[in-house]
Amino acid sequence: MREYISAAVDQHLDRAVQSEFIQHIRHCTRCASEYDLERATKHITQTRLKFVETPPSVRAAILSKIHTESHIAVPRIQKWEEWIRSIFDLFATRHLIPAAGMVMIVLILVGVALVVRPFGSGVTQAPLEGIADNDSEVLNQALDNFHDVKDGKIGIQLASAEPSTVRDFFRNKVDFDVDVHKLKNAELVGATFSEYKGAKLAHVIYKNGDKIIYVYQAYIKDLGGSSGLCARQGIKDAMAKKEYFMDSITAPPHHCNTIVWEERGILCSAVSTLPRNEMLTILRDQLDPEQR
Numbered sequence: 001m002r003e004y005i006s007a008a009v010d011q012h013l014d015r016a017v018q019s020e021f022i023q024h025i026r027h028c029t030r031c032a033s034e035y036d037l038e039r040a041t042k043h044i045t046q047t048r049l050k051f052v053e054t055p056p057s058v059r060a061a062i063l064s065k066i067h068t069e070s071h072i073a074v075p076r077i078q079k080w081e082e083w084i085r086s087i088f089d090l091f092a093t094r095h096l097i098p099a100a101g102m103v104m105i106v107l108i109l110v111g112v113a114l115v116v117r118p119f120g121s122g123v124t125q126a127p128l129e130g131i132a133d134n135d136s137e138v139l140n141q142a143l144d145n146f147h148d149v150k151d152g153k154i155g156i157q158l159a160s161a162e163p164s165t166v167r168d169f170f171r172n173k174v175d176f177d178v179d180v181h182k183l184k185n186a187e188l189v190g191a192t193f194s195e196y197k198g199a200k201l202a203h204v205i206y207k208n209g210d211k212i213i214y215v216y217q218a219y220i221k222d223l224g225g226s227s228g229l230c231a232r233q234g235i236k237d238a239m240a241k242k243e244y245f246m247d248s249i250t251a252p253p254h255h256c257n258t259i260v261w262e263e264r265g266i267l268c269s270a271v272s273t274l275p276r277n278e279m280l281t282i283l284r285d286q287l288d289p290e291q292r
Helices: 002-009 015-025 030-048 056-069 072-095 098-113 137-151 163-170 231-238 276-284
Strands: 123-125 186-196 199-208 211-219 242-251 256-263 268-272
Touching: 002 015, 002 030, 002 231, 015 030, 123 211, 137 199, 137 211, 137 256, 137 268, 163 186, 211 276, 231 242, 242 276, 256 276, 268 276
Parallel strands: 123 242
Antiparallel strands: 186 199, 199 211, 211 268, 242 256, 256 268
């Protein structure tokens, strides 16, 4: 539930999730304390800051930085520029004091560093959500499995470099067509099958040099079912927009990057120590794109 705190403060959760969250914090003092702290911080920010006109040089520097950092898919970035311009206009019309104005600019720059960077159908580079204490959450399962594959705790049931062989391996084991391809810059190593409380899961492993790219796959129809399998809100939002959800996980013992996307009714979660954009490029650079 901790990943819902900011959305709950901003009242961006749907009614059912908001109600569940409120019920949760009545019994969880840790989440309740964080929720109260974030509400108080937001209230202070909204009521104590005073506005001044933003210096033109600062405004120009920020917009220039956006162009420099965002060389992929300009149209989505232009929307962010329009949003930032509206913020600057708000500063100019309401006359904030300089120090407080600079605080707001810093917050905007932090937000810009985490914005959507479109790549194909879109990429949501999410802020670090932390690792929710939920064994049923798909990203948690993918992260744990990645480390178990790296450490040899999860073995490969089928060793093959042929996507068709891997698909045949899963054909009578899972209820979906597993997403597996021959990639230009990574070698298909093999696959493993497992179940979680009745939900059938596919695990596909690639290697890029000495780096493992592990891809966890689950049937989206199993989310919220009797297995209890679930996805955090940020992943649901990204899939609803047909975007990739991207996150860097630094909380021990996890030090890796993850990409989550939806493919033909399948939730796929790739995990690797490779940089996120490099991993995404490798996964999309296929030799057999007609299979998609």
